[in-house]
Amino acid sequence: MRRPFIVSVLTAVLLLAGCGGGSEQAAPSSAAPAPSSAPSSVSVPPSPSASASAGAGPLYLALGDSLAAGYQPRGTELRDSAYPALAAARLGRAGDGVGIENIACSGETTGSFLEGGRCDFAAGSQMAQAEKVLKARAGEVAMVSIDLGGNDLLHCIKGRAVDAACVTTGVATVQKNLPAILTRLRAAAGPDVPVLVLGYYNPFLAASYLGQGQDQLAAATKGFTALDSAIARAAKGSGAAYVPLTAAFKLGDTTPTTFGGRQVPTNVAQVCTLTFICTAFDIHLTDEGAAVVGRVLAEAATEAGVS
Numbered sequence: 001m002r003r004p005f006i007v008s009v010l011t012a013v014l015l016l017a018g019c020g021g022g023s024e025q026a027a028p029s030s031a032a033p034a035p036s037s038a039p040s041s042v043s044v045p046p047s048p049s050a051s052a053s054a055g056a057g058p059l060y061l062a063l064g065d066s067l068a069a070g071y072q073p074r075g076t077e078l079r080d081s082a083y084p085a086l087a088a089a090r091l092g093r094a095g096d097g098v099g100i101e102n103i104a105c106s107g108e109t110t111g112s113f114l115e116g117g118r119c120d121f122a123a124g125s126q127m128a129q130a131e132k133v134l135k136a137r138a139g140e141v142a143m144v145s146i147d148l149g150g151n152d153l154l155h156c157i158k159g160r161a162v163d164a165a166c167v168t169t170g171v172a173t174v175q176k177n178l179p180a181i182l183t184r185l186r187a188a189a190g191p192d193v194p195v196l197v198l199g200y201y202n203p204f205l206a207a208s209y210l211g212q213g214q215d216q217l218a219a220a221t222k223g224f225t226a227l228d229s230a231i232a233r234a235a236k237g238s239g240a241a242y243v244p245l246t247a248a249f250k251l252g253d254t255t256p257t258t259f260g261g262r263q264v265p266t267n268v269a270q271v272c273t274l275t276f277i278c279t280a281f282d283i284h285l286t287d288e289g290a291a292v293v294g295r296v297l298a299e300a301a302t303e304a305g306v307s
Contacts, residue, residue, distance in 0.1 A: 001249065042271050058062070058142035060088050060100045061128055063113075063185075065200075066284065067147050067293075068104030073280045081287065084145060086294030091142075098142055098306075103129055109151040110177035117209055127181060134188040143306045145243075145297060147198040149174040149231055153223060167223040175230045194304035195240040196297060199228045203275055203283040206270050209259065210278065222235035237243040243300040248292050250273060 005131050062068050062084035068154050070082025079085060087101040105112075105119035105126055112118040116125030123129040134141060156166035185195050204220040235238075235242035246252065249271045259269035260278070272278035274289030285293060 004101045026140065034174050039084040050249075058098060059133075059137050059140050060084070060091070060142055061102055061130060061133055062096045062102040062146075063126060063144065064102060064104040064147040065108040065151055066106035067198075068102060068145070069106045070285050070290070071106050073276055073282045073284070079104075082292060083285065083290045083293040083297060085225070086291055087301065090294065090298035091301055096142070101133060103133070104200060106292070109153060109154075110148055110181060111152070111265065113148060113181060114177060115189055127184060130185060131188040134185075134190075134193075138190070141193050143187060143194045143196060143304070144185055145196045145301075146181075146185070146199065147200075149178060149227055150200060152177075156223070162219040162223060164219055164223075167219075167226070170225045171223070173232050175225060175234070178231065178234040179237055182234055182240045186239050194236075194306055196243050196300055196304065197231060197235040197240050199231055199242060199244040199246070200224060201245045201271060201274070202251055203271055203277045204222065205251070205265075205271050206277040209262070209264050209272055241300060243297060243306055245296060248296045259271065282297050 019203065044239070062082075066077075068082060068084055070078040070080075071086075072078060082102065082104075084100055084102050084104075088098040092098040101128060105121075108118050108126060113126045116128070119126070121129040123132045123262070134144070153167055153170035156163045156170055182197065189195055202221060202224045204217055204224060206216045207220075228249055232242045232244070234240075250267050253267050253270075254265040256263050257266045257269050258264070259272050264272075274286060276282040276284055276286055
């Protein structure tokens with residue numbers, strides 16, 4: 001079954017989160033259409049703050065929305081194979097290992113991150129929980145990562161159309177909330193702990209492969225670009241490090257290649273490979289996509305002094 005591209009994809013993408021190659025690849029999961037913020041019919045873990053992997057080395061605190069939580073179609077959260085876990089595994093190869101506490105919450109917006117209400121945190125919100133962890137583990141934290149902002153635009157999808165004015169408002173909300181979030185994280189982590197902020201990839205490129213919703217492609221891409229730019233500015237203004245995914249997803253490469261037996265631009269093939277967008281109308285990362293993002297994050301962490 002094929003659902004209209006703009007309904008299924010925009011609903012999934014603009015709430016994301018949100019938005020290379022690499023040889024890392026695991027067996028792809030079977031998929032069915034599903035939105036990216038874990039809808040009410042999907043059970044969201046009641047206590048993400050309890051999601052941690054043991055490690056003898058320093059702590060890596062992973063924050064964010066469904067991407068960091070490892071959400072996949074059918075409502076599954078695979079935190080052990082999500083990009084934070086894969087980044088931690090890479091960082092731990094040279095030493096004692098990096099312990100990871102992943103408290104990401106599927107469906108989190110910048111507002112709910114600050115105020116709570118989406119997931120059940122002992123401290124009340126993901127922001128407060130993060131500050132609590134950073135205070136309790138002061139001196140032991142190696143790095144903090146976060147992906148956030150896409151879900152602020154979810155309500156901008158109306159039927160088959162992108163509400164441009166709503167997108168503008170959503171981006172403005174991110175511009176207001178994300179700097180405050182990153183400033184508080186920066187203060188709680190201390191000056192020596194890298195805070196890495198992931199950018200977004202652009203799943204809207206799949207419109208040319210799916211052949212639907214192309215009339216909305218320009219508006220959707222404009223929204224994605226504005227969101228990603230807002231995230232980059234917020235990171236820079238707070239002293240955090242922006243980690244773009246542009247190169248990893250080959251977003252600027254339009255060289256012809258083959259995907260699914262058809263000739264498509266390389267950037268389209270890449271987004272179709274690294275996400276479920278072309279197979280299940282879902283913008284979340286495939287196993288290969290999680291591996292690629294994990295690699296990019298680990299490389300950024302290494303550049304920031306994490307080993």
